[in-house]
Amino acid sequence: xxxxxxxxxxxxxxxxxxxxxxxxxxxxxxxxxxxxxxxxxxxxxxxxxxxxxxxxxxxxxxxxxxxxxxxxxxx
Amino acid sequence: xxxxxxxxxxxxxxxxxxxxxxxxxxxxxxxxxxxxxxxxxxxxxxxxxxxxxxxxxxxxxxxxxxxxxxxxxxxxxxxxxxxxxxxxxxxxxxxxxxxxxxxxxxxxxxxxxxxxxxxxxxxxxxxxxxxxxxxxxxxxxxxxxxxxxxxxxxxxxxxxxxxxxxxxxxxxxxxxxxxxxxxxxxxxxxxxxxxxxxxxxxxxxxxxxxxxxxxxxxxxxxxxxxxxxxxxxxxxxxxxxxxxxxxxxxxxxxxxxxxxxxxxxxxxxxxxxxxxxxxxxxxxxxxxxxxxxxxxxxxxxxxxxxxxxxxxxxxxxxxxxxxxxxxxxxxxxxxxxxxxxxxxxxxxxxxxxxxxxxxxxxxxxxxxxxxxxxxxxxxxxxxxxxxxxxxxxxxxxxxxxxxxxxxxxxxxxxxxxxxxxxxxxxxxxxxxxxxxxxxxxxxxxxxxxxxxxxxxxxxxxxxxxxxxxxxxxxxxxxxxxxxxxxxxxxxxxxxxxxxxxxxxxxxxxxxxxxxxxxxxxxxxxxxxxxxxxxxxxxxxxxxxxxxxxxxxxxxxxxxxxxxxxxxxxxxxxxxxxxxxxxxxxxxxxxxxxxxxxxxxxxxxxxxxxxxxxxxxxxxxxxxxxxxxxxxxxxxxxxxxxxxxxxxxxxxxxxxxxxxxxxxxxxxxxxxxxxxxxxxxxxxxxxxxxxxxxxxxxxxxxxxxxxxxxxxxxxxxxxxxxxxxxxxxxxxxxxxxxxxxxxxxxxxxxxxxxxxxxxxxxxxxxxxxxxxxxxxxxxxxxxxxxxxxxxxxxxxxxxxxxxxxxxxxxxxxxxxxxxxxxxxxxxxxxxxxxxx
Numbered sequence: 001x002x003x004x005x006x007x008x009x010x011x012x013x014x015x016x017x018x019x020x021x022x023x024x025x026x027x028x029x030x031x032x033x034x035x036x037x038x039x040x041x042x043x044x045x046x047x048x049x050x051x052x053x054x055x056x057x058x059x060x061x062x063x064x065x066x067x068x069x070x071x072x073x074x075x
Numbered sequence: 076x077x078x079x080x081x082x083x084x085x086x087x088x089x090x091x092x093x094x095x096x097x098x099x100x101x102x103x104x105x106x107x108x109x110x111x112x113x114x115x116x117x118x119x120x121x122x123x124x125x126x127x128x129x130x131x132x133x134x135x136x137x138x139x140x141x142x143x144x145x146x147x148x149x150x151x152x153x154x155x156x157x158x159x160x161x162x163x164x165x166x167x168x169x170x171x172x173x174x175x176x177x178x179x180x181x182x183x184x185x186x187x188x189x190x191x192x193x194x195x196x197x198x199x200x201x202x203x204x205x206x207x208x209x210x211x212x213x214x215x216x217x218x219x220x221x222x223x224x225x226x227x228x229x230x231x232x233x234x235x236x237x238x239x240x241x242x243x244x245x246x247x248x249x250x251x252x253x254x255x256x257x258x259x260x261x262x263x264x265x266x267x268x269x270x271x272x273x274x275x276x277x278x279x280x281x282x283x284x285x286x287x288x289x290x291x292x293x294x295x296x297x298x299x300x301x302x303x304x305x306x307x308x309x310x311x312x313x314x315x316x317x318x319x320x321x322x323x324x325x326x327x328x329x330x331x332x333x334x335x336x337x338x339x340x341x342x343x344x345x346x347x348x349x350x351x352x353x354x355x356x357x358x359x360x361x362x363x364x365x366x367x368x369x370x371x372x373x374x375x376x377x378x379x380x381x382x383x384x385x386x387x388x389x390x391x392x393x394x395x396x397x398x399x400x401x402x403x404x405x406x407x408x409x410x411x412x413x414x415x416x417x418x419x420x421x422x423x424x425x426x427x428x429x430x431x432x433x434x435x436x437x438x439x440x441x442x443x444x445x446x447x448x449x450x451x452x453x454x455x456x457x458x459x460x461x462x463x464x465x466x467x468x469x470x471x472x473x474x475x476x477x478x479x480x481x482x483x484x485x486x487x488x489x490x491x492x493x494x495x496x497x498x499x500x501x502x503x504x505x506x507x508x509x510x511x512x513x514x515x516x517x518x519x520x521x522x523x524x525x526x527x528x529x530x531x532x533x534x535x536x537x538x539x540x541x542x543x544x545x546x547x548x549x550x551x552x553x554x555x556x557x558x559x560x561x562x563x564x565x566x567x568x569x570x571x572x573x574x575x576x577x578x579x580x581x582x583x584x585x586x587x588x589x590x591x592x593x594x595x596x597x598x599x600x601x602x603x604x605x606x607x608x609x610x611x612x613x614x615x616x617x618x619x620x621x622x623x624x625x626x627x628x629x630x631x632x633x634x635x636x637x638x639x640x641x642x643x644x645x646x647x648x649x650x651x652x653x654x655x656x657x658x659x660x661x662x663x664x665x666x667x668x669x670x671x672x673x674x675x676x677x678x679x680x681x682x683x684x685x686x687x688x689x690x691x692x693x694x695x696x697x698x699x700x701x702x703x704x705x706x707x708x709x710x711x712x713x714x715x716x717x718x719x720x721x722x723x724x725x726x727x728x729x730x731x732x733x734x735x736x737x738x739x740x741x742x743x744x745x746x747x748x749x750x751x752x753x754x755x756x757x758x759x760x761x762x763x764x765x766x767x768x769x770x771x772x773x774x775x776x777x778x779x780x781x782x783x784x785x786x787x788x789x790x791x792x793x794x795x796x797x798x799x800x801x802x803x804x805x806x807x808x809x810x811x812x813x814x815x816x817x818x819x820x821x822x823x824x825x826x827x828x829x830x831x832x833x834x835x836x837x838x839x840x841x842x843x844x845x846x847x848x849x850x851x852x853x854x855x856x857x858x859x860x861x862x863x864x865x866x867x868x869x870x871x872x873x874x875x876x877x878x879x880x881x882x883x884x885x886x887x888x889x890x891x892x893x894x895x896x897x898x899x900x901x902x903x904x905x906x907x908x909x910x
Contacts, residue, residue: 021142023169026132026166027170038162040086041083041086050109054109061101
């Protein structure tokens with residue numbers, strides 16, 4: 001049971017790493033935490049295009065209010 | 076459903092806190108967006124999505140696309156993610172426009188041989204070989220020409236795909252493999268077969284092998300044609316990089332064309348792939364060929380030629396090579412500019428240091444620009460500035476014994492040098508401008524040069540009293556300090572009339588000190604007075620000179636100032652001093668003669684026979700004096716602007732090279748006006764004649780005065796005798812006395828007559844010499860000497876006396892004729908315009 005779970009966990013981690021790599025290749029500017037949340041949101045069935053739009057909007061908002069917020073910068 | 080929605084909310088909130096400083100506002104925004112578009116996401120085609128991602132990545136770099144393929148293939152195998160497509164959609168939507176600095180250059184094209192038709196064969200392979208480069212996606216059917224090949228070789232049936240999709244014969248595969256091998260210069264057997272078109276294609280691909288071998292030879296240290304030195308190493312290393320990229324490309328080609336099961340590789344496709352490498356390798360080989368046996372800046376110049384190539388690809392290639400190979404140069408340059416050190420084991424740097432140069436010649440001789448090593452992207456002035464900057468640093472350290480403090484010129488160079496020495500990635504990407512073509516190079520170097528020379532000049536003027544010494548040279552060696560010179564002359568008069576052998580430096584030094592004490596020179600700072608000396612320069616021919624010929628003042632400079640006043644300079648100063656001193660002395664002696672004359676004049680009341688002669692001598696002396704005065708004035712005034720410029724430049728602390736130039740120029744001007752310059756050699760001899768004649772006048776007057784004095788004394792004695800005799804009651808004057816007196820008077824009259832004749836001869840000679848001098852001055856190329864000729868004869872006195880001066884060669888005539896010429900020319904121009 002535990003070994004199966006471990007394997008699943010490892011697989012999940014690997015998949016996440018791959019996703020993260022792709023994310024970096026595409027210069028999305030998502031850090032690992034944000035990416036995790038995004039993946040989970042997608043798994044829950046959120047429309048990805050709308051989500052992308054939301055993230056961009058939030059970034060824009062953050063940029064205009066706080067200039068020195070390092071969250072949105074590329075890793 | 077509730078659970079999932081609460082979960083969703085929590086996640087959203089987390090996302091907002093992570094992303095924004097104002098999570099609540101962001102959350103509201105997110106919720107409003109998400110709720111407003113609540114319709115189901117349209118399911119996207121995964122393949123289409125992948126293609127989109129790939130096309131986006133390939134615009135930046137093919138390498139990234141490869142990586143993506145790899146990741147995607149792995150991702151497909153994991154089944155943990157259910158909404159893979161939607162995540163990818165999200166990522167694609169979020170992906171930003173590619174930034175230039177992030178891109179990695181792609182040296183060689185990634186072979187994409189497989190065609191669209193085999194996309195669905197297998198997951199990973201299909202995506203990886205998906206054709207995204209349109210130019211390579213040829214029709215899937217083999218070219219009809221290939222059908223002509225019917226060589227029977229053992230058929231390779233293992234690859235069904237190939238056989239299925241193209242009508243190529245099996246030996247084509249072999250041929251393709253051979254061709255790929257040939258591209259890396261590997262010899263294969265049986266490649267000669269095939270139809271003529273195939274052979275042509277094959278030959279085309281095989282040319283890559285030839286180029287590859289040449290490059291290989293070039294970077295092989297055993298071949299002997301590898302360029303030497305560090306910059307050569309840089310070139311070799313970057314060519315090696317290019318080759319590595321090429322190998323990688325070939326390896327990918329091989330894997331796709333020969334081994335992969337989706338191989339659609341035909342010879343023609345390989346040939347199409349080969350276009351780009353062929354171009355690149357050809358130019359690499361060209362560059363390598365021109366770089367044979369070159370090193371250092373020469374090498375950089377010869378690669379720089381290719382940077383100006385019209386083809387953008389060639390220019391980029393050359394730019395990358397040049398950046399790599401000039402890296403050692405940048406290091407050397409940095410070291411030289413900041414520390415004044417040359418670390419150049421292979422003699423590649425464009426500044427060389429010569430050993431065995433004494434410290435006082437350091438500025439002039441120690442460092443030199445190797446003209447042929449200056450890279451062509453650097454101008455000659457820049458090289459000179461770089462040389463001067465480094466020299467200033469060395470000079471400060473060595474000659475001025477300056478402790479290596481924070482050199483302020485460094486910060487001008489900081490942005491220029493640091494940004495490039497540190498940012499290796501910048502150089503790699505080839506997108507940022509390299510240091511050698513950066514805009515700031517010229518300005519930075521110029522600023523650093525200005526700062527370094529300012530610092531040097533500041534040290535020279537404050538610690539070493541440069542300005543004082545310059546002024547002192549002028550005052551004492553060029554006789555600008557009038558009271559001192561006059562007093563010294565008065566004190567030395569008698570001493571210097573002695574023969575040179577009986578003069579001693581210590582006696583003269585005492586006289587000099589006395590002259591200093593009595594005049595304004597005493598207010599000079601001690602570091603100036605300590606350097607003022609007397610020296611005797613006996614002529615080497617051993618002729619017995621008088622003291623005037625060997626005497627000279629000397630101003631001793633040492634230490635760092637020796638650079639500004641080197642030995643050659645001292646010799647020029649001495650020559651100038653000798654000439655000026657000579658004129659001064661003649662003028663002085665004429666004044667002396669005038670003094671004697673005036674004293675004598677009072678006693679000549681009863682001697683009317685000498686009046687006319689004395690008057691004539693006076694006139695001639697005045698004439699000679701005026702000439703002396705004009706000469707002195709000319710020699711000082713003519714050089715005045717040059718000296719003013721020099722002093723102004725020293726005051727503004729301009730660079731040392733400029734000061735040296737100005738100083739040299741001032742000395743030149745002074746020499747020209749004193750007529751001892753090498754361009755005025757002819758004038759010098761004529762002037763010497765005039766001066767000698769003037770001296771002859773002085774000695775003539777001396778004899779005349781002596782004779783008159785003797786006669787006067789004799790007459791006085793007679794008068795005295797007469798008075799005594801009258802007192803004793805004798806006859807005052809006997810017949811014998813009268814006869815004797817008459818004889819004496821006769822002798823005196825004869826003496827006067829011969830003196831008169833002498834004077835006439837002298838006057839003729841003198842005027843002849845002066846006339847020649849004026850004529851030669853008027854004919855001299857130097858404009859100010861021409862005006863001097865005019866000044867010497869402003870009243871046309873000599874002109875009236877000599878027909879030669881009427882010749883159309885004089886200054887006035889020249890000027891007039893020039894005006895006439897100009898008038899005629901302008902008239903001609905007008906006429907042509909009218910026409």
